[in-house]
Amino acid sequence: MTTLCPECEYQLTVPDQPSLNEVLECGECRTELEVVATAPVMLALAPEIEEDWGE
Amino acid sequence: MSTTSTARPVAVLASRVRVDEKRIFAALDRRAVRYVQLDSRELRLADRAGRPAWSVVLNREISLSRAVHAARTLESWGVPVLNPAAAIEVCGNNWRTTLALREHGVPTPRASLALTPGAALQIMTEMGFPVVVKPVTGSWGRLVTPVYDRATAELVVEYIAALAGPESHLVYVQDLIEKPDRDLRVIVIGGRAVGAIYRRSAGWRTNVARGGEALPCPLTDELARLACAAASAVGAGIAGVDLIECADGSLSVLEVNHGVEFSGFQLAHGESIDLADQLVGYLIECAELEAARPSDRPVPDELVASR
Numbered sequence: 001m002t003t004l005c006p007e008c009e010y011q012l013t014v015p016d017q018p019s020l021n022e023v024l025e026c027g028e029c030r031t032e033l034e035v036v037a038t039a040p041v042m043l044a045l046a047p048e049i050e051e052d053w054g055e
Numbered sequence: 056m057s058t059t060s061t062a063r064p065v066a067v068l069a070s071r072v073r074v075d076e077k078r079i080f081a082a083l084d085r086r087a088v089r090y091v092q093l094d095s096r097e098l099r100l101a102d103r104a105g106r107p108a109w110s111v112v113l114n115r116e117i118s119l120s121r122a123v124h125a126a127r128t129l130e131s132w133g134v135p136v137l138n139p140a141a142a143i144e145v146c147g148n149n150w151r152t153t154l155a156l157r158e159h160g161v162p163t164p165r166a167s168l169a170l171t172p173g174a175a176l177q178i179m180t181e182m183g184f185p186v187v188v189k190p191v192t193g194s195w196g197r198l199v200t201p202v203y204d205r206a207t208a209e210l211v212v213e214y215i216a217a218l219a220g221p222e223s224h225l226v227y228v229q230d231l232i233e234k235p236d237r238d239l240r241v242i243v244i245g246g247r248a249v250g251a252i253y254r255r256s257a258g259w260r261t262n263v264a265r266g267g268e269a270l271p272c273p274l275t276d277e278l279a280r281l282a283c284a285a286a287s288a289v290g291a292g293i294a295g296v297d298l299i300e301c302a303d304g305s306l307s308v309l310e311v312n313h314g315v316e317f318s319g320f321q322l323a324h325g326e327s328i329d330l331a332d333q334l335v336g337y338l339i340e341c342a343e344l345e346a347a348r349p350s351d352r353p354v355p356d357e358l359v360a361s362r
Contacts, residue, residue: 019080021094022072035072046071052119054194054264055295055312 003041007031014041064089065342066109068125068136070096071117074318078331079115086335095121098128106133110342113137113334115314119147119192122314135345137338138313142291146313149189149227152289156308159288161281163308164299166229172216175226179208185231188215191222196260201231232307234299237261239272239306241282242315242330243294245337248279249330252323254297269319271327277306285311292341293334 001014010028014035018024022035023046032046065083067090069076083090091109095116112129114136116122126140138146145151149166156163167182168191169175179186185203188211193199202208215226237255241248251272254261261267272278278298285308286294295312317330324330 019072019077020092021070022077050118051197052192052194053117055314055316 001041003043005029005031005033006043007033007045014043063108063110063342063346064091065338066091066093066107066112066134067115068093068095068098068112068122068129069115069117070094070121073117073316075316075331076115078321079113079334082329082331082335085332086339088335088339095125098125100124100128103132109134110345111135111137111338113338114143117314119143119194123147135341137341138291138293142289143313145289146291146294146311147194148192149229149310150191150225152311153227153229155288155290156285156311159284161284161288161308162305164230164232166227169226169228170224172212172224172226175215175228176208176212178226178228180205182228182230184208187229187231189227189229191225191227195264196262199260201259232299233302237270237300238309239278239298239300240269240320241274241278241296241298242317242320243282243286243291243296244333245292245340246283246287248274248282249333250274250320250324250328251278251282252320254319263319264316267319269323271323281306281308289313292337 002011003014005012005026008029010026012026018035018038018041020035020038024033026033033043034046036042036044065088067079112134114122114126116125123140123143126136126143129136130140145155150168153163153166167178169178179202185201188200188202190198200211202211237253238261239251240254241251251274253270253272254263254267255270256267263269282296285296289311291311291313293315295315297309298306299309301307321330
């Protein structure tokens with residue numbers, strides 16, 4: 001399955017069964033994208049990493 | 056076939072679904088466990104009567120602030136959270152972790168807390184160089200700074216004083232322990248050490264998130280004992296315990312992580328350990344314990360930590 005990168009409109013390949021909130025990276029512009037809907041798949045720019053993220 | 060006897064689904068709280076969360080979802084699917092995925096960004100944390108339909112919540116929220124507040128609220132609604140808010144608060148704070156480890160007799164490097172940048176300079180001088188300066192709350196090794204002499208200390212303190220926000224001006228100072236170019240990470244689930252890795256890096260910070268390499272490490276009795284003691288000290292049922300090997304061969308606990316990131320661990324161990332499946336097994340165990348107790352009683356300790 002392919003869909004357009006909302007940042008650069010590159011036709012990127014999406015996993016067969018993406019999870020909601022899964023983070024993908026555009027192969028063209030390297031932007032992190034979040035799966036915001038799965039049926040049909042919709043992508044949005046993923047949130048920027050915040051200071052209190054991570055272990 | 057589900058192995059859980061509870062009629063209520065479990066919940067996984069996450070705002071960012073990484074490879075770790077995908078593995079957890081896959082493990083839940085393989086065991087046919089009913090679950091819901093909660094996006095913490097969309098939770099409405101109102102004061103409310105009655106508990107939600109979830110038996111237990113696995114807290115995979117990547118943000119410390121969101122993880123703590125969501126856990127506190129869910130617990131107030133009567134839902135056990137793994138890890139519980141109290142454990143997250145300790146693990147998320149370097150000084151509270153040191154105090155908890157000390158109180159439970161777990162070896163950890165000597166440390167001090169300065170409540171002002173000026174006091175930090177005095178503390179560093181008294182402790183003697185080299186030391187490591189860390190924010191009291193921090194993650195992925197951010198702003199963790201080795202300080203080898205007084206001149207550098209003065210500079211670091213000047214930078215800290217210029218940071219915004221009162222919490223930034225609390226300074227955690229720890230002895231810098233000479234160690235090999237690696238440290239160790241042991242993952243503890245439900246009071247049991249399930250495996251260990253070496254984390255090796257060309258730089259002095261070995262965080263896998265910073266590019267550190269994960270390699271399998273034999274899980275010795277001593278490693279397992281210390282890691283379990285550290286997880287218990289902070290009250291975490293699920294913990295990533297970081298240790299260093301001291302020059303005399305002894306082990307010392309550096310920190311305990313509540314929101315364990317395990318992609319490096321999984322890569323190092325391949326198919327010999329299925330970490331996500333072990334997490335799900337623990338989640339099921341907690342859900343079954345929860346289903347077996349009257350709902351109006353406090354959450355028993357065995358749901359949240361092995362003490």
